[in-house]
Amino acid sequence: MTVDSRGLRFAAWLTTAALVVVLVTGSGWLLLAQSLVFALGAIFGLRRSPYGLLFRYVVAPRLGPPRESEPEAPPRFAQLVGLLFGLAGTVGYLLGAPLLGAIATSAALAAAFLNAAFGFCLGCEIFLLLRRATRRTSTVPTRKQEGAPA
């Protein structure tokens, strides 16, 4: 399954805008709504998330046929990461810990903006680090560091 690259950028810009408004207003309810968008994107895929539907039915018909499509798994992973930060921030804002809300929203905003403006791919940067941190390799031969005392 692939998605139109332009739709991904469109969704990333909308996410960026929503998160900026969350930071400015400190609205936990708006962050909850954005978290719901993240959840739908992570579960059903970007094409069927609210921003994806908006792109497909309103924006895409005015743009012409897609030039580039991308596999769906990487942005879906990014939506999942966004959901975790969105939920943490929502809890913060709604349960009286606005600092937690602001920090979590800032992290999500940075990732969404980098994706929208630079094509930054969160899965490319952190998936392997997560795998490296959580999985051992038993097959790796123990190497002695050169110069280290035996």
Add this chain to the structure above:
Amino acid sequence: MTGALLALVVLTAATVFGLRWQARRGRFTAAASTAPTALDGLGIRPGAVTLLQFSSRLCAPCRATSRLLADIAGTHPAVEHLEIDVEAHLAAVRALDVRRTPTLFVLDRGGNVVVRASGLPARADVESALQPLLTAA
């Protein structure tokens, strides 16, 4: 309006980070020497100049990188493109200190790692990394 100020700080910092990230994306740098066992089990063919690419399934630019490198390998008979899934080869990932995908290594005919890059490279950069290795034979 501390929230508005925070939003401004986040966007500014992200822009600085993004510009640096973009400038370094796909740039080749000299690779640190690796243990001889680091490349074991990857299926590197001796005698060929190898474009060794580490990819993951959650990586969109890996596909574009794969297409580019396969195309370059197709035009040079002495060049081989080898794509490795990071999840299946975590030992090599650790030994070579691969941290993001795609990460690309250029190996000479003796199987030694010469240069490395992360992110989708420019075709011209790959060609100029290959050039000295192809003429040295």
